[in-house]
Amino acid sequence: EDQVTQSPEALRLQEGESSSLNCSYTVSGLRGLFWYRQDPGKGPEFLFTLYSAGEEKEKERLKATLTKKESFLHITAPKPEDSATYLCAVHPDQGGSEKLVFGKGTKLTVNP
Amino acid sequence: SQTIHQWPATLVQPVGSPLSLECTVEGTSNPNLYWYRQAAGRGLQLLFYSVGIGQISSEVPQNLSASRPQDRQFILSSKKLLLSDSGFYLCAWSVSETQYFGPGTRLLVL
Numbered sequence: 001e002d003q004v005t006q007s008p009e010a011l012r013l014q015e016g017e018s019s020s021l022n023c024s025y026t027v028s029g030l031r032g033l034f035w036y037r038q039d040p041g042k043g044p045e046f047l048f049t050l051y052s053a054g055e056e057k058e059k060e061r062l063k064a065t066l067t068k069k070e071s072f073l074h075i076t077a078p079k080p081e082d083s084a085t086y087l088c089a090v091h092p093d094q095g096g097s098e099k100l101v102f103g104k105g106t107k108l109t110v111n112p
Numbered sequence: 113s114q115t116i117h118q119w120p121a122t123l124v125q126p127v128g129s130p131l132s133l134e135c136t137v138e139g140t141s142n143p144n145l146y147w148y149r150q151a152a153g154r155g156l157q158l159l160f161y162s163v164g165i166g167q168i169s170s171e172v173p174q175n176l177s178a179s180r181p182q183d184r185q186f187i188l189s190s191k192k193l194l195l196s197d198s199g200f201y202l203c204a205w206s207v208s209e210t211q212y213f214g215p216g217t218r219l220l221v222l
Contacts (some may be wrong), residue, residue: 041216043118043216045213046211049209049210100211106152
């Protein structure tokens with residue numbers, strides 16, 4: 001069964017304190033891995049798509065990396081406005097299915 | 113640029129009442145469309161997806177249904193709501209691998 005596990009469930013950082021969020025996945029084949037940011041009461045906002053091991057993508061203070069078993073979302077010198085829940089999802093390679101499998105998310109709080 | 117709309121933003125309905133949530137996408141043609149539900153403490157659960165007008169795939173058997181009457185319109189319906197239907201409903205679209213989400217509808221069934 002395809003699975004996505006995100007850790008930690010919650011993370012508190014001080015402003016400027018860099019850290020990483022983890023997304024471990026088990027799939028029969030990977031068409032893509034996605035990171036989203038979700039603010040309370042809002043829909044998820046797309047951040048990155050990664051397709052193959054070794055791939056990295058950056059956006060402002062965020063950098064996503066991918067291996068064959070996991071992905072990391074690195075946050076460098078975070079600011080309070082980076083506080084949100086970060087969701088990871090995988091698109092398994094299952095004969096044309098469009099289903100994404102989501103993790104439960106990591107709730108990030110950045111204190112000033 | 114592409115925009116996705118959902119309405120209503122919030123809905124409070126009694127048990128046994130009907131439901132109709134609407135989603136429309138602007139700025140793209142022939143998108144794949146999706147309905148998800150997000151419950152507290154759980155990941156997003158795919159309910160339905162559509163690759164074209166009148167083509168609906170159901171991922172989870174339940175008392176909900178979906179329809180796609182136009183290329184960029186996706187509707188989620190129920191004839192009789194259950195308490196367990198409460199949650200945050202999200203519509204999404206894609207034309208390639210990446211799915212883009214709408215603002216969501218918060219549904220509370222009492």
